[in-house]
Amino acid sequence: MVRPTYAQIDLDAIRANFRSVLSHVGGPSGGVEVIAVVKANGYGHGAVPVARALEAAGATMLACADIEEGVELRRGGVHIPILVFGALSVSDLDGVFSHELTPTISSPFAARALRAEASRRGTRIRCHLKIDTGMNRLGFRYDNLADTVPMALAGAGLDIDAVYTHFATAEDLAHPLFDTQRERFDAALGTLAELGIRPRRRHAGNSAALLRDHATWFDAVRPGLLLYGVAPPVWSGRLSLKPAMTLHSRVVAVKGMRAGETAGYGARDAVTRPTTIAVVPAGYADGLDVRLAGRGSVLVRGRRVPIVGSVCMDSITIDVTGLDVSPGDEVVLLGSQSGGMIGADEVAATIGTVPHEILCRTGSRIVRSYDAGGGAPESDAETP
Numbered sequence: 530m531v532r533p534t535y536a537q538i539d540l541d542a543i544r545a546n547f548r549s550v551l552s553h554v555g556g557p558s559g560g561v562e563v564i565a566v567v568k569a570n571g572y573g574h575g576a577v578p579v580a581r582a583l584e585a586a587g588a589t590m591l592a593c594a595d596i597e598e599g600v601e602l603r604r605g606g607v608h609i610p611i612l613v614f615g616a617l618s619v620s621d622l623d624g625v626f627s628h629e630l631t632p633t634i635s636s637p638f639a640a641r642a643l644r645a646e647a648s649r650r651g652t653r654i655r656c657h658l659k660i661d662t663g664m665n666r667l668g669f670r671y672d673n674l675a676d677t678v679p680m681a682l683a684g685a686g687l688d689i690d691a692v693y694t695h696f697a698t699a700e701d702l703a704h705p706l707f708d709t710q711r712e713r714f715d716a717a718l719g720t721l722a723e724l725g726i727r728p729r730r731r732h733a734g735n736s737a738a739l740l741r742d743h744a745t746w747f748d749a750v751r752p753g754l755l756l757y758g759v760a761p762p763v764w765s766g767r768l769s770l771k772p773a774m775t776l777h778s779r780v781v782a783v784k785g786m787r788a789g790e791t792a793g794y795g796a797r798d799a800v801t802r803p804t805t806i807a808v809v810p811a812g813y814a815d816g817l818d819v820r821l822a823g824r825g826s827v828l829v830r831g832r833r834v835p836i837v838g839s840v841c842m843d844s845i846t847i848d849v850t851g852l853d854v855s856p857g858d859e860v861v862l863l864g865s866q867s868g869g870m871i872g873a874d875e876v877a878a879t880i881g882t883v884p885h886e887i888l889c890r891t892g893s894r895i896v897r898s899y900d901a902g903g904g905a906p907e908s909d910a911e912t913p
């Protein structure tokens with residue numbers, strides 16, 4: 530039983546995108562590690578299949594948002610180190626130890642909680658220390674490390690394997706905070722060295738930052754978006770990437786509307802001519818944004834056609850006037866069809882958001898179908 534609306538995930542594309550990033554930062558022997566970000570269910574692509582594909586492609590570390598995501602990856606058969614970005618202060622820390630995750634220490638409270646748990650278990654744990662250089666989200670403030678860090682790390686239990694930060698304005702070329710954050714990070718590393726903290730690795734760059742400036746690469750980069758084949762809009766074309774997700778559906782009904790009539794909730798935007806509409810069984814519960822009504826497009830029969838009427842919970846209507854469209858015809862909501870292409874970056878621009886959000890909101894009821902490329906079923910291709 531397969532619903533007509535489903536996501537086709539091209540794991541070969543994800544592997545190729547990973548290699549593209551790796552060669553951009555110097556190749557496997559270039560010394561810059563690629564920490565592959567698979568948080569939020571692999572940006573909607575399915576965390577476990579994506580993670581296993583990346584591991585098979587040679588990834589040496591993954592990153593996710595919280596302990597629960599990390600445990601899911603381990604249960605799915607991932608063996609390589611997994612960095613957890615999130616704050617751990619109010620989490621159940623069991624998973625960190627039982628599933629060998631690499632936590633981030635991003636606040637004194639988190640450090641205390643981890644230290645207590647490590648000592649209770651009579652063990653030590655490798656962690657990454659996060660420095661807040663201007664994002665004002667998680668991390669130890671860059672300007673008082675000498676006061677906060679020694680206290681947070683006092684006593685046994687925590688091994689600081691890496692130090693990292695995160696940029697707030699990597700996509701905004703005009704914003705001075707980007708360079709300021711980099712300088713603050715350099716200074717913070719100096720302060721930490723004076724405190725006797727000499728991490729094996731330093732990292733800072735997400736997709737936008739690593740494309741923007743090689744000075745952000747340090748010892749590792751942390752791309753998410755790029756792995757899924759989408760570049761941050763300001764850097765589109767910099768890397769050779771292939772979008773990994775195609776969101777498919779099918780026309781379930783075709784009917785006529787008279788001039789002056791409207792389609793959908795709100796009865797807005799009456800048509801001015803006789804119009805043929807097709808009903809497609811995908812709506813906001815599948816992740817389509819309601820603001821796409823009257824603005825977005827889909828592909829049918831290789832043509833780009835507008836979404837008209839309203840985006841409902843379970844369906845949209847599209848204007849197929851003049852096209853030979855019948856129930857059963859394939860509709861592509863995201864991805865390519867016969868040379869046409871609707872990218873996550875285009876949809877994001879249409880509704881005023883970032884491409885990350887478009888990928889992540891792919892609905893939980895959407896079945897993901899995995900394509901390993903040569904037609905082999907993924908379950909066979911990926912079994913170790």
Ligand SMILES: *Cc1c(COP(=O)(O)O)cnc(C)c1O
Binds near residue numbers: 566568736751753755
């Ligand atoms: C999500 C995230 C990334 C990846 O960001 P992209 O823009 O998708 O490359 C990197 N680092 C941290 C800390 C993140 O939270």
